[in-house]
Amino acid sequence: AQSVSQHNHHVILSEAASLELGCNYSYGGTVNLFWYVQYPGQHLQLLLKYFSGDPLVKGIKGFEAEFIKSKFSFNLRKPSVQWSDTAEYFCAVKVGGSQGNLIFGKGTKLSVKP
Amino acid sequence: GAGVSQTPSNKVTEKGKYVELRCDPISGHTALYWYRQSLGQGPEFLIYFQGTGAADDSGLPNDRFFAVRPEGSVSTLKIQRTERGDSAVYLCASSLRGNGYTFGSGTRLTVV
Numbered sequence: 001a002q003s004v005s006q007h008n009h010h011v012i013l014s015e016a017a018s019l020e021l022g023c024n025y026s027y028g029g030t031v032n033l034f035w036y037v038q039y040p041g042q043h044l045q046l047l048l049k050y051f052s053g054d055p056l057v058k059g060i061k062g063f064e065a066e067f068i069k070s071k072f073s074f075n076l077r078k079p080s081v082q083w084s085d086t087a088e089y090f091c092a093v094k095v096g097g098s099q100g101n102l103i104f105g106k107g108t109k110l111s112v113k114p
Numbered sequence: 115g116a117g118v119s120q121t122p123s124n125k126v127t128e129k130g131k132y133v134e135l136r137c138d139p140i141s142g143h144t145a146l147y148w149y150r151q152s153l154g155q156g157p158e159f160l161i162y163f164q165g166t167g168a169a170d171d172s173g174l175p176n177d178r179f180f181a182v183r184p185e186g187s188v189s190t191l192k193i194q195r196t197e198r199g200d201s202a203v204y205l206c207a208s209s210l211r212g213n214g215y216t217f218g219s220g221t222r223l224t225v226v
Contacts, residue, residue, distance in 0.1 A: 044207075
């Protein structure tokens with residue numbers, strides 16, 4: 001069965017530190033990959049997505065992710081975090097065709113200290 | 115509408131009762147998805163609709179859960195004989211062509 005693993009449950013950083021959140025998936029076919037963010041008290045919002053082409057994907061708010069097919073990974077990065085990046089981050093893979101459902105990881109909570 | 119709307123935002127019900135949760139997707143979005151998110155977990159897929167029909171209901175945990183989308187727009191998730199383990203945030207999302215999924219704010223269901 002398809003699954004998504006996020007290695008870090010809770011990450012604590014100081015402002016201006018660099019961020020990398022790990023995401024690995026298990027799925028043998030063509031994948032579409034997503035990172036969503038959930039700020040406290042708010043709904044899930046799309047940060048970025050990968051469908052095809054350049055494996056380095058740039059998203060909103062300075063986030064980027066790199067798809068490495070050989071490693072089944074799609075790690076999220078940001079060079080310098082801000083206090084406002086405090087949130088929970090979810091990696092997801094789409095299966096089942098163009099309108100297929102998303103399978104989510106368990107999420108990583110990021111706390112940024114001012 | 116401008117976004118995905120879910121009502122109610124909070125629902126407290128007694129064990130054994132029946133509940134209905136409503137999702138109003140973005141106008142024109144053909145695909146609609148229901149997820150359940152428990153504390154400390156990622157969203158867990160329940161069911162998705164393509165138009166009026168359920169394209170995949172493999173995530174529904176048991177036959178107490180049922181969902182409909184009779185006119186291809188608004189959807190209702192129905193839970194019979196609620197149990198305390200059903201307590202979670204129920205999320206709805208919609209999509210036009212599968213390249214972006216817009217989520218609602220969810221309904222927090224508490225079964226006491």
